Amino acid sequence: MILCDIGNTSYHFQTPEKNYKEDVINFNPMDIKEKVYYISVNELVQKKLSSLENWVDISDAIDMSQYYSTMGKDRIVAMESVSNAVIVDAGSAITVDIVRENIFEGGFIFPGVNAMQETYKRISPALDYVLNFDVNLEKLPKNSQDAISYGVLKLLYNEVISYRLPIILTGGDAHVLQKIFHDASVDEALIFTGMKKLIIKL
Amino acid sequence: MILCDIGNTSYHFQTPEKNYKEDVINFNPMDIKEKVYYISVNELVQKKLSSLENWVDISDAIDMSQYYSTMGKDRIVAMESVSNAVIVDAGSAITVDIVRENIFEGGFIFPGVNAMQETYKRISPALDYVLNFDVNLEKLPKNSQDAISYGVLKLLYNEVISYRLPIILTGGDAHVLQKIFHDASVDEALIFTGMKKLIIKL
Numbered sequence: 001m002i003l004c005d006i007g008n009t010s011y012h013f014q015t016p017e018k019n020y021k022e023d024v025i026n027f028n029p030m031d032i033k034e035k036v037y038y039i040s041v042n043e044l045v046q047k048k049l050s051s052l053e054n055w056v057d058i059s060d061a062i063d064m065s066q067y068y069s070t071m072g073k074d075r076i077v078a079m080e081s082v083s084n085a086v087i088v089d090a091g092s093a094i095t096v097d098i099v100r101e102n103i104f105e106g107g108f109i110f111p112g113v114n115a116m117q118e119t120y121k122r123i124s125p126a127l128d129y130v131l132n133f134d135v136n137l138e139k140l141p142k143n144s145q146d147a148i149s150y151g152v153l154k155l156l157y158n159e160v161i162s163y164r165l166p167i168i169l170t171g172g173d174a175h176v177l178q179k180i181f182h183d184a185s186v187d188e189a190l191i192f193t194g195m196k197k198l199i200i201k202l
Numbered sequence: 203m204i205l206c207d208i209g210n211t212s213y214h215f216q217t218p219e220k221n222y223k224e225d226v227i228n229f230n231p232m233d234i235k236e237k238v239y240y241i242s243v244n245e246l247v248q249k250k251l252s253s254l255e256n257w258v259d260i261s262d263a264i265d266m267s268q269y270y271s272t273m274g275k276d277r278i279v280a281m282e283s284v285s286n287a288v289i290v291d292a293g294s295a296i297t298v299d300i301v302r303e304n305i306f307e308g309g310f311i312f313p314g315v316n317a318m319q320e321t322y323k324r325i326s327p328a329l330d331y332v333l334n335f336d337v338n339l340e341k342l343p344k345n346s347q348d349a350i351s352y353g354v355l356k357l358l359y360n361e362v363i364s365y366r367l368p369i370i371l372t373g374g375d376a377h378v379l380q381k382i383f384h385d386a387s388v389d390e391a392l393i394f395t396g397m398k399k400l401i402i403k404l
């Protein structure tokens with residue numbers, strides 16, 4: 001079975017053999033002839049796929065009653081696979097969703113690591129730094145790189161730990177965020193676990 | 203006396219008669235013939251001004267011993283005017299600096315309100331919202347606009363109030379941020395107060 005999670009910038013595939021990504025701009029979905037079960041937060045790609053019979057959108061199987069209509073399907077599918085957790089999905093955006101006793105309490109959206117670096121750079125060349133994931137979050141910064149890193153990482157950290165739930169990191173930047181969230185687990189396949197649960201309901 | 207605080211996007215003037223801004227791109231500093239005392243975080247503008255005799259850079263009067271060299275001069279000058287405060291200077295970037303008993307404890311840099319809105323929009327058209335300053339920060343969001351607004355405003359709010367010091371808002375977005383920081387005071391002239399203190403030392 002081929003599964004595919006389509007984000008803003010890439011197709012993320014899971015097959016029994018491997019796990020790989022294709023770029024949204026360069027990849028042609030017609031190159032795959034087998035059946036692909038997918039979810040997509042990318043409207044342009046979704047339009048393209050709707051005319052391809054072997055690409056099956058599994059978002060129809062989602063019970064939307066506790067979610068909201070404009071919510072990214074990837075966030076919902078990831079939540080379907082946990083009972084008690086803060087899910088931090090760190091991609092081009094960082095979505096943070098709280099599930100307690102199988103109930104979705106709500107969630108928020110923060111820009112992704114790359115997006116934040118780009119933002120500072122665009123504000124001023126004097127703020128053009130990569131984030132320092134080794135920044136000391138216990139001490140107020142006294143240099144520019146740490147002032148920016150703290151601004152992003154400490155603020156995100158404080159909010160995420162405030163829910164006092166197990167933290168699951170997923171998405172392309174899960175591993176870099178683990179440098180901040182020491183006690184969090186990384187589950188890169190979280191969304192595929194949720195997708196498999198949904199396919200049974202199709 | 204003409205004072206001028208030069209940021210990434212504008213010249214901010216204070217004269218005995220008025221307070222006004224000029225755009226960094228369109229304004230020609232040679233149009234002013236009177237003496238202007240200024241500070242600048244904008245390197246390009248600073249280079250232009252260094253050849254003009256009537257534009258006097260007052261940053262030389264700053265005692266840099268407790269600050270760091272790449273720190274924006276505007277942050278330092280604003281701090282020179284307070285003894286105990288969190289200064290939130292909300293412009294193209296939001297700088298947050300902590301002064302306790304006249305000592306600079308450190309500070310961090312967050313992207314400005316407009317920069318954050320631009321960032322979300324650039325990540326995905328599905329995230330193209332203006333921030334909702336009336337978002338309920340006590341409740342996890344369940345719609346896209348609030349998910350973004352909470353991601354920016356709640357995270358910033360929590361960090362700023364954690365210092366348990368009086369909060370002073372300054373900069374172009376001081377008034378919009380007051381919708382979140384209800385107990386904060388707005389002091390748009392904070393930097394000019396600091397500048398006047400420094401001019402005496404020149």
